[in-house]
Amino acid sequence: MGESFSGDESPEGWPGHLWCEGRTLVHLKDDQSRPSHMPRGPAAKSGTGFMNPAMAPARTRSVLLLQDALEHGWVNGDRPIRALDALCATGIRVRRWRNEINPQHQHRLHITANDLDTNALDWALASMVSDAFVGNITPIEDEQVQPEFIEQNGIKFQQADARMAMVQGSFQWIDVDPFGSPITFIDGALQALGRVGVLEVTATDTAALTGSSATSGMRRYGHKGIVDLYAHDDAVRVLLGTIATRAAQLDRAIEPILALFDGHHVRVSVRVRKSKQGADRNRELMGWRVRTEGKPYKFTNHPTPEELEQASGPLWIGPLWNEEICSRLTEEYAVETCLAQPSDIERGGSHGLEWADSDQVYAEREIRRSVRHIAQAAPLLSGEHLLLAYDQLPRMAEVGSLPTMERLIDALNEAGHRTARVPDLRPFLATKAPFQAVIDAVRSFESTE
Numbered sequence: 001m002g003e004s005f006s007g008d009e010s011p012e013g014w015p016g017h018l019w020c021e022g023r024t025l026v027h028l029k030d031d032q033s034r035p036s037h038m039p040r041g042p043a044a045k046s047g048t049g050f051m052n053p054a055m056a057p058a059r060t061r062s063v064l065l066l067q068d069a070l071e072h073g074w075v076n077g078d079r080p081i082r083a084l085d086a087l088c089a090t091g092i093r094v095r096r097w098r099n100e101i102n103p104q105h106q107h108r109l110h111i112t113a114n115d116l117d118t119n120a121l122d123w124a125l126a127s128m129v130s131d132a133f134v135g136n137i138t139p140i141e142d143e144q145v146q147p148e149f150i151e152q153n154g155i156k157f158q159q160a161d162a163r164m165a166m167v168q169g170s171f172q173w174i175d176v177d178p179f180g181s182p183i184t185f186i187d188g189a190l191q192a193l194g195r196v197g198v199l200e201v202t203a204t205d206t207a208a209l210t211g212s213s214a215t216s217g218m219r220r221y222g223h224k225g226i227v228d229l230y231a232h233d234d235a236v237r238v239l240l241g242t243i244a245t246r247a248a249q250l251d252r253a254i255e256p257i258l259a260l261f262d263g264h265h266v267r268v269s270v271r272v273r274k275s276k277q278g279a280d281r282n283r284e285l286m287g288w289r290v291r292t293e294g295k296p297y298k299f300t301n302h303p304t305p306e307e308l309e310q311a312s313g314p315l316w317i318g319p320l321w322n323e324e325i326c327s328r329l330t331e332e333y334a335v336e337t338c339l340a341q342p343s344d345i346e347r348g349g350s351h352g353l354e355w356a357d358s359d360q361v362y363a364e365r366e367i368r369r370s371v372r373h374i375a376q377a378a379p380l381l382s383g384e385h386l387l388l389a390y391d392q393l394p395r396m397a398e399v400g401s402l403p404t405m406e407r408l409i410d411a412l413n414e415a416g417h418r419t420a421r422v423p424d425l426r427p428f429l430a431t432k433a434p435f436q437a438v439i440d441a442v443r444s445f446e447s448t449e
């Protein structure tokens with residue numbers, strides 16, 4: 001092993017046992033069990049060197065979005081992207097960026113991986129040894145003041161408080177993935193982005209974001225929640241609204257690229273621009289969700305005093321996704337980019353990876369699940385839409401049975417109302433149809449069956 005932050009020959013517990021996430025080998029600590037496929041939920045253990053397998057789908061989407069930005073130039077044209085993983089832990093995300101993004105873009109991808117934890121960084125550096133060498137990654141010539149770093153395969157690993165790492169650099173892509181709330185890192189990240197950049201934020205404090213913990217929701221996000229079927233959608237919008245509000249205070253505007261509630265965390269990716277006018281326009285997209293009579297809810301900038309009790313907010317009431325970008329996040333694109341190839345498994349085998357055919361089947365399933373429904377729902381979630389819980393429709397339509405979700409979606413689309421399933425653990429659909437048209441469609445099935 002080469003250099004490390006602790007100066008030790010190898011981190012305690014090294015090399016652990018091997019796993020493969022995407023196309024990248026992961027050294028797990030011996031006391032972390034081999035991940036079950038499609039794990040969900042919070043990390044059972046979050047000590048040093050612990051890699052949370054439940055975050056694999058979020059990391060897969062991060063690889064796909066960053067590759068898409070390099071390919072389609074929506075962040076910095078055809079110029080380089082400096083990407084900072086501000087809380088990188090054992091470096092799985094940065095290694096996936098390096099391994100899985102198309103080699104033709106790698107020379108434009110300059111990566112900094114930062115964390116405070118010495119042992120996690122040692123583990124990250126040691127893990128680089130088993131990575132495929134993508135070759136000729138030119139280090140960034142920086143005039144910026146940077147903390148001391150150790151460079152491996154063009155990735156600069158550094159040990160600093162994430163806020164210092166942000167202050168000291170200028171980046172086009174920043175990932176913020178803390179334990180719990182990201183709130184203390186948001187201002188620093190916004191200011192560390194160049195004229196245009198992407199901020200990706202993970203928040204695991206879902207009780208605060210949904211409003212199920214009312215006091216922390218109010219304290220952290222100034223949010224008054226209502227815990228009902230819309231709590232997950234609200235949580236996503238509260239985080240977006242918080243980022244938009246902070247950005248506006250810094251004369252910056254946000255445009256959501258992709259924003260999801262994924263099991264136990266919220267993950268949002270937004271493009272940020274320096275723009276006073278854009279920031280003013282963003283403010284018009286802040287508002288409240290009001291539960292109403294006659295249809296499930298409406299969005300409004302300002303609820304009336306009578307509406308307030310049935311309102312959650314303030315939150316982002318604008319589009320949640322970018323249609324063009326999300327339309328490209330197909331299952332095929334995810335598999336092509338992130339599914340381990342025979343050569344990856346062979347290389348892993350030479351390091352001791354045990355990988356059965358069933359592992360490969362499950363891995364493909366998980367990669368597909370990472371983006372399932374996104375491309376189809378992109379035209380809906382990038383604009384105004386009505387979000388409905390499929391299993392609530394019989395109650396709303398006062399019928400005893402439901403068509404399958406697919407049949408209902410087809411019927412609404414055939415009637416000219418764009419409709420799609422949205423990615424959520426619960427079956428939700430998004431539609432351009434008026435609420436009454438959905439109810440009529442549900443009832444029409446009952447009368448024909």
Ligand SMILES: C[S@@+](CC[C@H](N)C(=O)[O-])C[C@H]1O[C@@H](n2cnc3c(N)ncnc32)[C@H](O)[C@@H]1O
Pocket residue numbers: 051052055059086087088089090091092093114115116117120160161162163177178179
């Ligand atoms: C949830 S983990 C990051 C997981 C990682 N992104 C991944 O995908 O495996 C949070 C990390 O934040 C680090 N951390 C906590 N506070 C920090 C701070 N102020 N500055 C830098 N790192 C910090 C911890 O050491 C920990 O490794």
